Amino acid sequence: MSGGTYYVPEQSKLPIFASFGLFLTVFGAANWMNGNSSGPWLFFAGGLTFAAVLWNWFSIVISENMAGLNSPQLKRSYVIGMGWFIFSEVMFFAAFFGALFYIRALALPWLAGEGDGVDNALLWPGFANEWPLMTTPDMAANGENAIQKGPEAAMSWPGFGGLFSWLPFWNTVVLLTSSVTVHFAHTAIKNNNRKQFNIMLGVTVLLGFIFLFLQAEEYIHAYHELGLTLQSGIYGTTFFMLTGFHGAHVTMGTIMLLVMWLRSVLKGHFKPDDNFGFEAASWYWHFVDVVWVGLFFVVYVFG
Amino acid sequence: MAHGPAKGITRWLYTTNHKDIGSMYLWFSFAMFFLGGIFALVIRAELFQPGLQIVEPNFFNQMTTMHGLVMVFGAVMPAFVGLANWMIPMQIGAPDMALPRMNNWSFWILPFAFAMLSSTLFMDGGAPNFGWTFYAPLSTTYAPPSVTFFIFAIHIMGASSIMGAINIIATIVNMRAPGMTYMKMPLFVWTWLITAFLLIAVMPVLAGVVTMMLMDIHFGTSFFDAAGGGDPVLFQHVFWFFGHPEVYIMILPAFGIVSAIIPTFARKPLFGYASMVYATAAIAFLSFVVWAHHMFTVGLPIAGELFFMWATMLIAVPTGVKVFNWVATMFKGAMTFETPMLFSIAFVILFTIGGFSGLMLAIAPADFQYHDTYFVVAHFHYVLVPGAIFSITAGVYYWLPKWCGNMYNETMGKLHFWLAFIGLNVTFFPMHFSGLAGMPRRIPDYNMMFADWNMISSVGAFLFGAAQVLFLYNVIATIIGGKKATDEVWENPEGLEWTVPSPAPYHTFETPPEYK
Ligand code: HEM
Numbered sequence A: 001m002s003g004g005t006y007y008v009p010e011q012s013k014l015p016i017f018a019s020f021g022l023f024l025t026v027f028g029a030a031n032w033m034n035g036n037s038s039g040p041w042l043f044f045a046g047g048l049t050f051a052a053v054l055w056n057w058f059s060i061v062i063s064e065n066m067a068g069l070n071s072p073q074l075k076r077s078y079v080i081g082m083g084w085f086i087f088s089e090v091m092f093f094a095a096f097f098g099a100l101f102y103i104r105a106l107a108l109p110w111l112a113g114e115g116d117g118v119d120n121a122l123l124w125p126g127f128a129n130e131w132p133l134m135t136t137p138d139m140a141a142n143g144e145n146a147i148q149k150g151p152e153a154a155m156s157w158p159g160f161g162g163l164f165s166w167l168p169f170w171n172t173v174v175l176l177t178s179s180v181t182v183h184f185a186h187t188a189i190k191n192n193n194r195k196q197f198n199i200m201l202g203v204t205v206l207l208g209f210i211f212l213f214l215q216a217e218e219y220i221h222a223y224h225e226l227g228l229t230l231q232s233g234i235y236g237t238t239f240f241m242l243t244g245f246h247g248a249h250v251t252m253g254t255i256m257l258l259v260m261w262l263r264s265v266l267k268g269h270f271k272p273d274d275n276f277g278f279e280a281a282s283w284y285w286h287f288v289d290v291v292w293v294g295l296f297f298v299v300y301v302f303g
Numbered sequence B: 001m002a003h004g005p006a007k008g009i010t011r012w013l014y015t016t017n018h019k020d021i022g023s024m025y026l027w028f029s030f031a032m033f034f035l036g037g038i039f040a041l042v043i044r045a046e047l048f049q050p051g052l053q054i055v056e057p058n059f060f061n062q063m064t065t066m067h068g069l070v071m072v073f074g075a076v077m078p079a080f081v082g083l084a085n086w087m088i089p090m091q092i093g094a095p096d097m098a099l100p101r102m103n104n105w106s107f108w109i110l111p112f113a114f115a116m117l118s119s120t121l122f123m124d125g126g127a128p129n130f131g132w133t134f135y136a137p138l139s140t141t142y143a144p145p146s147v148t149f150f151i152f153a154i155h156i157m158g159a160s161s162i163m164g165a166i167n168i169i170a171t172i173v174n175m176r177a178p179g180m181t182y183m184k185m186p187l188f189v190w191t192w193l194i195t196a197f198l199l200i201a202v203m204p205v206l207a208g209v210v211t212m213m214l215m216d217i218h219f220g221t222s223f224f225d226a227a228g229g230g231d232p233v234l235f236q237h238v239f240w241f242f243g244h245p246e247v248y249i250m251i252l253p254a255f256g257i258v259s260a261i262i263p264t265f266a267r268k269p270l271f272g273y274a275s276m277v278y279a280t281a282a283i284a285f286l287s288f289v290v291w292a293h294h295m296f297t298v299g300l301p302i303a304g305e306l307f308f309m310w311a312t313m314l315i316a317v318p319t320g321v322k323v324f325n326w327v328a329t330m331f332k333g334a335m336t337f338e339t340p341m342l343f344s345i346a347f348v349i350l351f352t353i354g355g356f357s358g359l360m361l362a363i364a365p366a367d368f369q370y371h372d373t374y375f376v377v378a379h380f381h382y383v384l385v386p387g388a389i390f391s392i393t394a395g396v397y398y399w400l401p402k403w404c405g406n407m408y409n410e411t412m413g414k415l416h417f418w419l420a421f422i423g424l425n426v427t428f429f430p431m432h433f434s435g436l437a438g439m440p441r442r443i444p445d446y447n448m449m450f451a452d453w454n455m456i457s458s459v460g461a462f463l464f465g466a467a468q469v470l471f472l473y474n475v476i477a478t479i480i481g482g483k484k485a486t487d488e489v490w491e492n493p494e495g496l497e498w499t500v501p502s503p504a505p506y507h508t509f510e511t512p513p514e515y516k
């Protein structure tokens, strides 16, 4: 340790292997998408390397903390780092929310001929603006010969009458509840109530899995019964990209919380005054929840 | 902890030391600068005369694309991160960056990302050929297959930038020496703090837009396809929401460097420190609301044209404050003109020219004439070459003696400056004229009437390129040997970095200094 207060770690092999794993993953993905047979192999080899490095990395960070190497100042660095990481995720979602807003508020009306721009009646005769977009410009102009087709049905608000049989509603209930339980878990660990912590965190993880299960159900329903796919014009595009990225983040968050739960149950990690590993995961979870609330209104209720 | 660096190659592969990582960033950037420079010289060689002489049009397009991408993401950004790594801990009295392992991860992603990007040159269908702004549908429906590799390269270099920026914010917020309040921080630290914020805010948006492309290309979505209800113009909005803050990411740290150098050689404290801080923040804020000035000709509603025109012009106000302060710092100073100062003065003058052409472009009705002509090329090269590149060069000359303990060769430094200064003006000034006369950008062949200006530009470009070889030689010669530098290096320079020995020991400020 370097004399003073701040722990500057020794040399480490983690970063270069993490870079290599990351590179192999994306290089494999690109090859895969371009139809090279080596693609999937490279992709999975890279993904495994990357996961293994991250596993090691976190173990080392945890053992350093247990060994008392982390000063309060260093811990603050982790807190700041996590906060700004979440902000970067906010901006990633902002790009997709922004795209949806632009499409609905500007692009579609213009495509339908509104505004003082070019009259699109020449390009897409008969196209009318609607949301959810069931009839794409291609369908309006080319009828049966259209390549870009809209969905057969959409995921819209069923009215208050149908609320309780509406899956997105239950998804919202599940996620909001999980935000509360993870908060209780946090209070429990601060009060040194290990049992309560394990229960509440366990319930949160369970709710995460339930959400993912329901989301998968919804996708199956959309693909098989509604004719709503990723390729269903801009409605399908925005619907699946927004909910899909959210779902991917829920998956990440659930894994993070599950690891925290296992650490607590199996190893007795986390102390009333030292539990940032868990707290970071819980921040992430709250963030994922907030995104969902946005999605619930923008994609479902007013979708 | 062992007190010297480790031996052999593993020193660099496994390091957690901010100085090692800073050096690697700087060398990587230098290498990319030459690679991007070679691409530029291919372009200028082809444009030396009208007609097609040297390369195929498609290859020409690959050159303009790769030149822009390599220079922006490979040369300028990593150079500033390298300077941040070296200087921020030393300027705030910290032992290292806040998260040293993540720091090395941020760096090592880059060689992989650029190896992947460069490998596209050898792929079937060639490298990306749709311009560094990769507008859809050129970059989606009509793109070569290598676009997928380009997309993933952008993804991972974006991850690298975000991690680098998080590290810089954590360092500045958390690791300042006792007594160094925010309003006592050197301006280089301030400008980097704000730049890091911009990076975290917009790199994810860039990731978003390339993800949309990827989905359109491989998974049948219709973000940028009007047939499915999408819109190619959506691409431009998302891209420029990233793109305009990005140009400030490439200039704010430059402001910081110049604000460090000018006071040293004018032997006066910086004029208007507080206003410099506020101006930087104002520029950063405004940079989020001007993006559509790149899109005046795509068919925005009139209200949009007006809003983005006026918002863009507003940026000239804080920018003007900065230029005023630099000039006022020099006013009645006891000036000497060592190489870093020469580059900094050229920065102030030539960056201002770039700002003025920017103002001309900001006038929406006038931009209909200038857009996509060489006038735009002249504008952004005036802000980027004597702006970003000159400030980096100035910073390297200014701090190199502190890094390696030796003085660089002043005569050669001055020669480098004058060759670069003349070369760049000969290259880019005529582009204003060819642009105003209507020469479109990104074409391998052109009308006879533009022949003279193009020939001059090409001559200037090769001169500028040659000057940089001199720079490389000077830097290497300084690292190997040369006159020993004193600890202060310059006469009474401001800042904690000058209180440590030259060369700076491997670990500095292991116990934080008291800053008054
Ligand atoms: C006073 C400040 C500035 C103003 C008013 C301004 C304005 C503009 C405008 C209106 C355009 C679009 C021109 C067109 O495509 O028709 C433009 C392009 C550009 N500007 Fe600036 N600018 C300013 C400063 C800067 C700075 C500081 C940088 C970078 C360091 C920069 C980099 C660029 C680049 C790279 C482009 C061209 C992008 C492309 O199409 O490839 N500008 N600028």
Ligand SMILES: [Cu+2]
Pocket (backbone or CB within 6 Å): B243, B244, B247, B290, B291, B293, B294
């Ligand atoms: Cu701009």
